[in-house]
Structures are given as structure tokens and as C-alpha cells.
Amino acid sequence: MDIRGRKMRKPPACVQCRKRKIGCDRVKPICGNCNKAGKSDCFYPDVPGRYVPSSSSYTSTKQHVDRPVGNLITNYNSIPHSKEATSILQHNPELASLEQIREYNTRLQLLSQDQSRASPSPLENAQFIPRATTSFENKPVSSANESSRHLNWVQGPAIFDQMTAPYTQEEVMLKEMNFLRKRLLELQEVTGKKVQGVDLSFDASLNRVNDYSSNNKSNNKKRKIDDKVTDGISEAELKFNEILDEFKDLDPRFLDYTKIFSIFGSQNLPLPDFEDTPNSIYTNHFLTLRDNFSYNFRKTFASVIKNNYEAELTSWKREKIELASLNLLNGPVEDNKPTQIKFPSRDITQAMITRFTYIAKDINLLIPILKTRELYSSIDQSFGREPVFDPATLNIGQLITFGQISFCLLFTYESLASSVLIILKDEQLEGFNQLIEFLPQLMKNINAIKAELDKRKGSLQTIETLKFIALYKFYQTITSLSSSGADKVNDFVDFDEDVHLALHLGINDEQKDENNMLIWNFIYKNYCWRHSFKGEVPIMMVGDKLNTAPIVDTLLSSDFSFLTYQMETLQYLQSKDQILSLEKVVRIKDIFKNKFDAQTKRCVMSGSTAIAVNNVIDTIIYRKGMLYMTYYILLQYEVLKDTENFIKIYKELLQMIQDTIFYIFSNLANKTIAGYEFLYMNKLFITLRLICTLLVALQQRSKFAFVDKEMDNKEKLLRESGAQADLFTTILRKLLMLLEDYTKNCKVNSSIIASTITKIQTSIAFISLADDPVEGEDVSDDIKTKKTALVEESKKTLQSVANSFENFSVDDFIKFNITLKNISESLIVNDFYTKRDRFVSTNPETLGINAETFGIIYNAME
Incomplete structure (x- = not known):
């Protein structure tokens, strides 16, 4: 129904679907069925959004070409005559305003002049409006425009054409209302006739509405028109105010800014080699450019690099480009160097796979396309004394098999390397060391096989090739051999090759082949995981159109609804064509928690190891997303200077940080799922890096609160805020100690763990x-000068930014300091902590960077 209560017809199916008698999804301009069938003549017999005529006098035979704008189809010829409009026309025969307006193009039509548009269909039985005055041409009109201009009022039928505009239906309605009022003002001035009984003072009423909105903002209450406000406002203006209230969530001019979730639009100036990631909202790059305190840290880091290490930065970039071709995550093997496929000896290969399947007994449930049992016979048949093969001489089946063996050995390494609870005997340790030596070759195997498959004609038409690509994409997200895991922006470019190939082969459609359905279920879940973890919308899986295959994977079945809600959440947060509601974002966060609690309860009741491991992955994705979402809400309340809600969300954030730290370290030493850590190891440490970023940002708020400000109780406030800053620093130091102790028990040095330690340092x-x-530390004057310059630069950067800690009372600081002490004590008790040597930076004036450590630190901070 429209705003006046008139009924609207149900959107019809297209003509092609009606003829075929099948369901139509009513997508414009071509429905899904016609798109699949390649039919370009998809059209609709009626227009969604057209009002049902209320009088038989308006049903004369006409054919009009309608112009869809956004989700609204506008047809001025379909506007019925109301009694009020008829009365106005009778008293103003020369104006004929409502009928005359449809003779002119709207502003939205003018916006489409640069776009290629289909020519309008010829009009039949065109209706012309009789005119009493014929001298309107080239008469200047200024009432509704900033400057006078000549309008050429052309008599003739209204012509409508199709165009696409980035507006919602309601936004278009509001813009059209604005346009109609201004056209009425122009016609009124042209004719010299004033419309009786209608208040056309659009701008005046708008100003009064905005004034009222501004007054209401200071009270931070929902807009409503009460008796006090209505004094002096006409009935027509009140009616218009009601319309604005209906559309206030659609146009920024009518919004209460305290209700808008706008923090995603706030962006600091770009930094060298630090790009924004607008489509990945759960990444450090996206957060840093929207949080002034995280931005200050990165800006200081960039300043240190620029002033001291430009040459090292140039060298680092050059080396990274040279090493890119050798990395599994960065493309195929060089064409000018023929690569052979090599493996460890038959005995070592079989022993390692046997060890892997013994440790991770449910691996075939977690990675159903990895057929470990079938590999033994292939190894017996193919491996000679020296298992070396030329890719060019192998058929597609052999290439896929050797790819499976290579991936299985890589998973074996990841499983043994990531777990501190699995003890290897001497013989097993010797095999593991040989496997470590073969890691570069195994990566070359993968790249050589992938390059060879790309060359083979018809290789992309097989399900076996899809299995290899799916394993390739999965390994990208879990490998510990990349510097900082899947969250790193420049580690690899994700082209979603697995999903595209699966869609090409059609295994996402409903079918009877259970193996194909299982492959698709695995691809679907992995695709959702890797995109949701970075805060990206898994756009190809939104809706049911591309996922009609039944769910036969028990793991996907258990968390399908949870994954779906994750996608819906990201889809709303990533909405580019609408204004986000702060209230709705907060509500989504709360619903997300309830969904997660229900999901965890189902998994705990199952008692399955595979489901438990699957739930750990779901949980860490959920916790990372919730940390980001909660912090973004915190930033929004800080910008709005809403201290009450800031304190509420701040309390939630601290509790969330404590729970997540405990969850991370408990799952690094969980005996029930030992050997499966490699499946979620990267995600754990990327989340820990996020916590480090948040702790630094909160510490900076405490450190620079009340600087150069005069207020009552300043001495007490400075003491308590300084104590809070020290507590954040202590928590960081304790996290560093825990990681250093953890690495002592690891079999190998993990890149992601080393990178996390470097970032904390x-x-x-x-x-x-x-x-x-520190007492006894000899610091030169040059070092003191450089440190002072960096601190002053930070003060200058943060001088004018919002800091909600400055609105805290002494009691607020005391309350939160108790919470932070509990978090600190839960990590390492203070009695033990004080006996340990604390980390001290060797080059404090350059944040610990020197010529030797530049590459390590820059890589960790990228």
C-alpha cells in the first residue's frame, strides 16, 4: 500500500514464465529462469508499484512505457484522480497541474542522459491536455530554482523510459515528492495562478522540520510532534511532517544523526603502503583507518620508517616480488624452469600419512574430499626407488592423485607442527624432519600440477580437478607457512576458483549423486568461512539461487543456519545503498550472540570430535566478528559523545576480550582435539593480533585522556586513567610471556606465532x-629527543579527536580498573609475573626496528 492507504497489485510473473507455467522470481530486468535459458525477451505484463485505478473513467485504453528507478516503477499516467485533485483542477482550469506535470521529464530522468537506454516504445492513443494559455514558452521561472532560467513547456504525451538508479523505492518516492512540489511552484509562477487550498511552501515546512529535528537531537530522544511543537504549524505542515517521519530513515536530511551507524564512513587519511579494505570490514586495515587511536599507532610507525628506513623498505619490496613465484600462495611455477614432481621415499610417505590418519581419525569427515585410504594403493603402484615424475607424461587422473598425496603430506606437517600435545618418538621424529626438508618441494608439486592442469584441454570439465582446486583453496586458509595467515591483505589474491568451477560443473544444483553433493557442501562451507572471517559478504552464496543441492554433510547441516545468519549480518553491514541504523546494528549483535549460544549447545550435545573441531572454527570466526562489531559500536558512541552507552559497550568489550583470550589458549592445549589444531591455528592467532590492536588503542585513550585540559579532580582522574593505561600495558606483556612460553614447546617455529610475538613487542x-x-638505563640525548618528537606528534594527532575516557568519572575508572586487574590476574598471577624479566625494546626511538630486524617487523605490522 502507498502512504495514503491505496492497494497495490501483486508483482506479476514475467510472460515467458506464465507461458511455461513455472515459478518466476520476478527479478528485473530478466528473471532467473529466462537468464538461465538465455532468453533476452523477458518482459512483464504489468508494472509492480502501479496503483489500482479507483475510477472507471481512468481505464481508457493506453500503452505507456514505464521508467523503473531503483526498486520503484514510476508511471505518472497511472495516478488516479482524487476528489481533492478534481476540485483543484475545476478551480484552476488553466493550470491543470496534476495532469500537466506528467508532460515533463523528472530530474532523475535527466541524470540518466549519459547512460545508454533503450528507446521507448511508440505510444498508442496518446492523450493530450488542452491548454487555455499558449504563451508559456521561454518564460523565465525562478521560484523553485537558484537562478532564473527559461523553461520550454512542450505540449504532448508523457514519455517514460527505463533507467537504473542507486536508490531504494522509498528514497525515489521522497525525491519525486520534492520534484512535484517544485514543478507546481514553477507552473504557478508561469500561469500567474495560485493553487487554492494547498500549502506549497515546501522549503519553509522543511526548514521547520529540520529545526525541530535539531532541537530534538540535543535531548537524544526519538522524534515526535507534541503539543508544544505543533503550536504555530499549519495542518498541512503537520501532515507533511508525518510523511517525513515515514521516510526519515531513507534520506539523511530527515535523519536523527544519533540513530545512524556511520562509523564505516569515517576514514582517516591513507598511509604509505597501508590500503583501505572497504569490502573486508573485519581486518586490521579497515579498523585502523576508522579508529583514530589505532591510526595514530600506524602513523607513528610509518613516520619512523620514512625518517629512518626508506632504503630498507625499497629492498624489502624488491625481495618480496622476487620470492612471490616461490610461494604456494602467490601463483604458478615459472614456465622457463621445468619442474618435476618429487616425494619422500615410499616408506616415509606411507609412514607420515599413517601417522596423520592415526592422530586425526576424523579428518575424512572434516575434509571429505581427501581420500587418505585410497592413497596407499596409489603409492604402492606408482612409487619406485626414487619417486620422481614428469608432469607432462602424466594423465589427469595421475596428476590429481599426486596432488592428493602432496596435500596429505602438507596436512601431516601442519598437524604435527601445530600441536604441542603430540609427542613423537625417535623414529617418528626422524620422518618428521625429512618431511620438513621436503616442504619446498611439496609446494612446487602443487604448483606444477596446477599449472599442468591449466594447460590440459578439458581438464576443467572433471570433478576430480574440482577436488584438487577445492583442496588448494582450503590449504591457502590454514597453512602456517605464510607470514601472517589468511587475514593478510597481500598474502594471496582469492579468486574463488573452487566456487566458480563448481558452479560451472553444476554440482550446486539439486541432484542424486551424493559424492558431488558432499564436494559442494565442503566448498560451500569453506567459501563462507574464508569470507566471513575477513568480514566479506560471501556474495555468491547469498540467497538460495546458487545453493539448491541437498545438505548431506553432517557438519554443514549442524551449522548451516548459523552460517546463514553470519551472511545476513555481513550483508546488512556491507549495505552500500542504505543508511545503517545504530539500533539495528546493536540488535543484530545481540541476536548473533543468541544464535551462537544455540549453535554451541547443539554441538556440545553431539559429542562428536569432528563436530567439536568444526565448532571451534565457527566459534573463533564468531568471536573475531563480535570483537570487531562491538568495537565499531564503541567507536560510534564515542563519536556521538554518548558516555552512558559507551560505558555499557566498553564493559561488554572487556569481558569479550577476556573470554576470547581464555578460549584461544585453551584450544592451543585441548587434549580432546589434539592434532586438529592446524585447522584453526591461523584464525586463533589472527584474532589474538586483533586483541593486541584493541588493547593498544584503549591504552592510548587512557594515556592521553585529560592532556592539556583543566577540570575538577584532574589529579585524581590523571592518577586513575594512568593506572588504567598501565594495566593495558601489563596485559600485553603477559600475553607476550604466554606466547614465548608456548613457542618453547612447539616442534618448529611457526611464522604466524613469530609474527604475533613481533607485533606485541x-x-x-x-x-x-x-x-x-627504566632505573639504571643509560639513554642518550639523541634518543630522548627522538622519543619526545614522536610523543608530541601523537599528542598533536589526538588533540582534537573524540575520547570518551575524558567523560569518565573517578568511580568509572576505579570500576574498570578492577575489571582489568582481574583480566591480568587470570592470565598470569602477579607474584609469578614480577619474578620474570620484562621485555625491553633495544631501539625504543625506532619502535625496536634496526637494519637487521626491519623485514621481520615490517612484515608483522603490514
């Missing part, structure tokens, strides 16, 4: 810039 060095020298 750099963060502590940044925090220490403002600290006084």
Missing part, C-alpha cells in the same frame, strides 16, 4: 615512548 615499544627511562 612493537606495540610495547610504541607504548614505551611516553614512559620514563
